[in-house]
Amino acid sequence: MQKLNNQVALITGAASGIGRATAIRLAAEGAAVFLADINLDGLSETVAALPAGSQSEVAELNVTDSRACNAVVEACVSRFGKLDILCNIAGIALCEHLTDITDEQWHRANAINLDGVFFMCRAAMPELLQTGGNIVNMSSTAGLTGQAYNSVYCATKAGVLMFSKSLALEYAKQGVRVNAVCPGFVKTPLTAAFNMPENADMDLIGKLMPLTEGAEPEEIAAAVAYLASPESRFINGIALPVDGAQTAG
Numbered sequence: 001m002q003k004l005n006n007q008v009a010l011i012t013g014a015a016s017g018i019g020r021a022t023a024i025r026l027a028a029e030g031a032a033v034f035l036a037d038i039n040l041d042g043l044s045e046t047v048a049a050l051p052a053g054s055q056s057e058v059a060e061l062n063v064t065d066s067r068a069c070n071a072v073v074e075a076c077v078s079r080f081g082k083l084d085i086l087c088n089i090a091g092i093a094l095c096e097h098l099t100d101i102t103d104e105q106w107h108r109a110n111a112i113n114l115d116g117v118f119f120m121c122r123a124a125m126p127e128l129l130q131t132g133g134n135i136v137n138m139s140s141t142a143g144l145t146g147q148a149y150n151s152v153y154c155a156t157k158a159g160v161l162m163f164s165k166s167l168a169l170e171y172a173k174q175g176v177r178v179n180a181v182c183p184g185f186v187k188t189p190l191t192a193a194f195n196m197p198e199n200a201d202m203d204l205i206g207k208l209m210p211l212t213e214g215a216e217p218e219e220i221a222a223a224v225a226y227l228a229s230p231e232s233r234f235i236n237g238i239a240l241p242v243d244g245a246q247t248a249g
């Protein structure tokens with residue numbers, strides 16, 4: 001059964017990993033997908049992987065640019081006539097000893113992981129109010145528990161979580177839902193490139209480690225699709241861990 005027929009979804013970070021898997025899943029559920037990312041080549045690969053007959057459009061977007069975020073929402077509405085679902089998935093990792101983190105790394109992680117979510121939600125909200133739509137933001141288990149050497153990333157993902165919950169409250173009566181997904185370890189290019197900092201104390205990093213081998217991006221996309229669909233109409237303002245019990249204890 002296609003749960004998202006006649007729905008329009010805008011997905012950031014759609015050129016890779018969880019964002020790509022989400023694009024494929026939402027399109028398979030019947031949504032028209034507007035795919036945005038800084039990596040245009042990756043977006044083309046995502047489009048090629050969409051189910052036959054999918055309606056799609058791509059746009060180059062740097063989520064740290066607020067005007068570009070406004071423009072991408074406008075482009076989506078101009079192309080498909082409306083916006084029902086916003087998935088903020090673009091993000092970067094940063095794993096370092098506190099004293100080795102530069103100002104530039106701090107600002108970049110915050111700009112992509114947190115500013116970008118703010119810019120996109122603000123730009124999309126007037127459209128979502130028209131359609132009674134919803135937002136799914138990509139947080140992380142790093143937004144739920146502290147993680148050694150992951151302080152900046154944790155701060156950005158906790159910020160995404162509280163931002164999502166606050167918007168859920170602010171817009172609940174007006175019919176727009178806002179939820180967050182908190183994946184544990186997912187097998188994507190982001191984690192393939194992941195390195196512990198030099199001299200890391202391995203006793204401290206339990207919270208970073210999956211209890212099992214980690215998730216496929218499609219397993220996170222399934223959670224996004226559920227939260228984005230009318231089936232979850234009464235689920236609003238949650239942080240959904242998809243982490244194989246990593247944060248259960």
Ligand SMILES: NC(=O)c1ccc[n+]([C@@H]2O[C@H](COP(=O)([O-])OP(=O)(O)OC[C@H]3O[C@@H](n4cnc5c(N)ncnc54)[C@H](O)[C@@H]3O)[C@@H](O)[C@H]2O)c1
Pocket residue numbers: 012013014015016017018019036037038039042061062063064089090091092093112138139140141182183184185186187188189190191
């Ligand atoms: N992989 C994991 O284990 C994991 C766990 C929890 C949360 N997450 C979160 O899930 C999201 C997706 O991660 P992923 O593992 O699929 O990573 P990924 O590196 O495969 O994909 C991230 C995408 O974001 C895009 N991006 C980066 N900077 C951008 C910018 N300034 N503007 C627009 N797009 C930009 C990249 O081009 C890429 O396509 C991230 O927010 C990440 O923090 C990942």
